[in-house]
Amino acid sequence: MKTFYEQAWQIRKLILESLAEAGSGHTGSSLGLADVFAVLYHQVLHHNPLNPDWEERDRLVLSIGHVAPVLYATLAHAGYFPVEELKTLRKLGSRLQGHPGRDFGLPGIELSAGSLGQGLSVALGMAMADKMDNKHRRTYCILGDGELQEGSVWEAIMAASHHQTDNLCAVVDRNGLQIDGPTEQVMKLESLEDRWKSFGWNVISVDGHDHAALMNAFESAQKMKGKPTVLLAKTIMGKGVKSIENDYHWHGKAPSKEQLEGFLNELNKSRYYD
Amino acid sequence: MKFTIQNHKDTRSGFGDGLFELGKENDKVVALCADLTGSMKMDAFAKAFPDRFFQTGIAEANMMGIAAGMTIGGMIPFTGTFANFSTGRVYDQIRQSIAYSEKNVKICASHAGLTLGEDGATHQILEDIGLMRMLPGMTVVVPCDYNQTKAAVKTIAAHNGPVYLRFGRPKVPNFTPVNQTFELGKALVYQEGSDVSILATGHLVWEALQAADLLTQKGISAEVINITTIKPLDETAILKSVSKTKCLITAEEHQLFGGLGETVAGLLAQNTPYPMEMVAVKDQFGQSGTPEQLMKHYQLDAAAIIKAAEKVLSRK
Ligand SMILES: Cc1ncc(C[n+]2csc(CCOP(=O)(O)OP(=O)(O)O)c2C)c(N)n1
Ligand SMILES: [Mg+2]
Numbered sequence: 400m401k402t403f404y405e406q407a408w409q410i411r412k413l414i415l416e417s418l419a420e421a422g423s424g425h426t427g428s429s430l431g432l433a434d435v436f437a438v439l440y441h442q443v444l445h446h447n448p449l450n451p452d453w454e455e456r457d458r459l460v461l462s463i464g465h466v467a468p469v470l471y472a473t474l475a476h477a478g479y480f481p482v483e484e485l486k487t488l489r490k491l492g493s494r495l496q497g498h499p500g501r502d503f504g505l506p507g508i509e510l511s512a513g514s515l516g517q518g519l520s521v522a523l524g525m526a527m528a529d530k531m532d533n534k535h536r537r538t539y540c541i542l543g544d545g546e547l548q549e550g551s552v553w554e555a556i557m558a559a560s561h562h563q564t565d566n567l568c569a570v571v572d573r574n575g576l577q578i579d580g581p582t583e584q585v586m587k588l589e590s591l592e593d594r595w596k597s598f599g600w601n602v603i604s605v606d607g608h609d610h611a612a613l614m615n616a617f618e619s620a621q622k623m624k625g626k627p628t629v630l631l632a633k634t635i636m637g638k639g640v641k642s643i644e645n646d647y648h649w650h651g652k653a654p655s656k657e658q659l660e661g662f663l664n665e666l667n668k669s670r671y672y673d
Numbered sequence: 674m675k676f677t678i679q680n681h682k683d684t685r686s687g688f689g690d691g692l693f694e695l696g697k698e699n700d701k702v703v704a705l706c707a708d709l710t711g712s713m714k715m716d717a718f719a720k721a722f723p724d725r726f727f728q729t730g731i732a733e734a735n736m737m738g739i740a741a742g743m744t745i746g747g748m749i750p751f752t753g754t755f756a757n758f759s760t761g762r763v764y765d766q767i768r769q770s771i772a773y774s775e776k777n778v779k780i781c782a783s784h785a786g787l788t789l790g791e792d793g794a795t796h797q798i799l800e801d802i803g804l805m806r807m808l809p810g811m812t813v814v815v816p817c818d819y820n821q822t823k824a825a826v827k828t829i830a831a832h833n834g835p836v837y838l839r840f841g842r843p844k845v846p847n848f849t850p851v852n853q854t855f856e857l858g859k860a861l862v863y864q865e866g867s868d869v870s871i872l873a874t875g876h877l878v879w880e881a882l883q884a885a886d887l888l889t890q891k892g893i894s895a896e897v898i899n900i901t902t903i904k905p906l907d908e909t910a911i912l913k914s915v916s917k918t919k920c921l922i923t924a925e926e927h928q929l930f931g932g933l934g935e936t937v938a939g940l941l942a943q944n945t946p947y948p949m950e951m952v953a954v955k956d957q958f959g960q961s962g963t964p965e966q967l968m969k970h971y972q973l974d975a976a977a978i979i980k981a982a983e984k985v986l987s988r989k
Pocket of ligand 2: 543544545572573574575576577
C-alpha cells in the first residue's frame with residue numbers, strides 16, 4: 400500500500416516554520432494531526448487544489464480551528480496556494496488567520512472555526528443536504544478529544560445517527576491532552592468507544608500515525624451503510640519533535656526562531672519511519 | 674489628576690490576583706473554569722483552595738448552569754473563561770438560569786476585544802458588552818487596568834446579583850492607585866476639561882488620557898471620564914460633564930452597536946442631546962495581528978480619539 404510519510408514529514412516542517420515565523424500558535428496538535436491530514440489530502444479526499452471550489456469535492460470541516468497550521472501547511476503543500484504564503488500566518492491582513500476565517504478567502508477553507516463544539520453540526524448539515532440532493536460526495540469532520548466535552552457535539556452525534564448519515568465521517572484527535580492537562584484528569588471522556596457506539600455510530604479505533612491503518616479505516620467508513628463513522632485516532636501531541644511529544648504545555652505555544660533549528664533537527668531524525 | 678505608569682500588567686492578572694485574595698477573605702467564594710486555568714490566571718486560587726475550585730472541562734454552558742445552582746447555600750461562584758465563551762456561547766444559560774433566576778453569579782471574562790491579538794476574529798468578541806447589558810438585572814463592569822480589575826473583583830463579590838466583569842489579555846499600562854476601592858456604578862473623572870468630554874472604558878481609558886494630553890498641546894481642553902461600569906451607568910456624572918463641555922466622544926474596544934457609545938447616546942437622547950462621536954469598531958469582525966496593530970487598524974487608539982475630538986468640536 401502506498402503511504403504518505405514523506406508528505407506528512409513535509410507538512411510538519413511547514414507547520415514548524417510557519418509557527419516560528421508567526422511567533423504564536425498551536426504546535427502540539429498541528430504536528431499530531433499531520434499524518435491524518437497527509438492521508439486525507441493525498442488519498443482519501445476527492446478534491447482539486449487547482450479548482451478548490453469544485454462543486455463535487457468532498458468537504459473537510461475543521462472543527463478545532465486552533466490546528467489551523469496543519470490545515471494551512473497541508474493545503475499549501477498540496478498546491479492550494481503558494482507555500483511562501485505560510486510565512487504570513489497570524490499576521491495583520493493575512494489570509495492565514497490564527498483560526499480559519501472564511502471571510503479572508505483562503506482556498507480550501509469550508510468553515511470559520513475556533514470556538515469549539517460547532518463543526519460537527521455543520522458537517523452533519525452538509526451531509527444531510529448531500530443526501531437530499533443525491534450527491535455522492537462525503538463530508539469529513541476533524542474534532543479534538545477535549546472538544547468532546549462540549550455538549551453541543553453530542554447533539555450532533557445523536558442527530559447524525561438519527562439521520563443515518565453514512566456519508567459523514569468524523570475523526571477525533573485522541574491525543575489524551577487539552578489545555579489544562581490530560582483529558583481524563585480535566586473531565587473524563589472514557590469510554591469514548593462505548594459512548595459513540597451507544598449513540599449509534601460505527602466506531603473505529605485507529606493509530607493516528609499509521610497510514611495503512613488510517614486508509615483502511617477510511618475505506619471501511621466509506622463502505623458502512625446506514626451509520627456515520629467515527630475514527631478515534633490515537634495520536635501523540637507534538638509528534639515528530641521528540642522533546643515536546645506528549646507535553647500539553649505545547650498545546651498553544653509556538654517555537655521561537657531560536658528553537659526552530661533544534662526542532663527541525665529532531666524532526667529530521669523521525670523522517671524515515673515507515 | 675496626573676497619572677504615571679507604575680508598571681505594565683495584564684488586567685486578567687488583576688482578576689487572578691484579586692480572586693486569590695478574595696478567596697482568603699471569604700470562604701463562600703468558589704471558582705469554576707472551563708479548561709483555561711492558566712490563561713485566566715486562576716491557578717493561584719485553584720492551588721490554594723482546591724476544594725473551592727471546579728474544573729468543568731470545555732463545557733461552558735454546563736459551567737454557567739452549575740454556577741447558578743451552586744449559589745443555593747449562599748456561595749458566590751466566579752466563572753472563568755474567555756469573553757466569547759462567557760457570553761455568546763452561553764447566552765441563554767445566562768439569560769434564563771442566572772439573570773432571570775436572579776442568581777448571584779460573577780461571570781468573569783478575559784481576552785475581550787481585539788487585543789487578544791493573533792488568535793483572530795473567532796476569539797475577539799466585540800459584542801459582549803451589548804449582550805450583557807441588555808439583560809435585566811445584570812451589572813456590567815469594565816475596569817481599565819490591573820489595579821482597578823483587582824479592586825473590582827472584591828467589590829463585585831460584595832454586590833448581591835449577577836455581574837459581568839470584562840478584562841483582557843495583553844500587558845497594558847497600570848496607572849490607577851494600588852489598593853483603591855472600586856465603586857460599582859461610579860464613573861471616575863480622571864481629568865477635568867471644558868471643551869469636550871471623552872468617556873472611555875477598559876483599555877481605551879489610557880489612550881484617552883494620552884489623547885487628552887496631546888489635545889492640550891493643541892489648545893483643546895478635554896475632560897476624561899473612566900466609565901468603569903456600563904450598567905448601571907453613572908448618568909449623573911455623564912450629564913454633568915456634557916452640560917459643561919457641550920460635546921463628547923466615547924471610546925471602547927467593542928462593536929459600535931450595543932456598546933458604550935450607543936448606551937450613552939441613548940441617555941443623551943432622552944435628556945439633552947449634544948454632538949457626539951464614537952470610537953468603536955464599525956460593524957466589522959476583527960482579525961489576526963498584534964494588539965497594537967489591531968488598535969491602530971480599527972482606529973481605537975489615541976490618534977483616533979484625537980481625530981474624533983476634532984471632528985466633534987467642529988460640529989459644536
Ligand atoms: C468554546 C471554546 N471554549 C474554549 C476554547 C479554548 N480552547 C482552545 S483549544 C482548547 C483545548 C482543546 O482540547 P482538544 O480538543 O483536546 O485539543 P488539543 O489540546 O488536543 O489540541 C480550549 C479549551 C475554545 N477555543 N472554544
Ligand atoms: Mg486533545
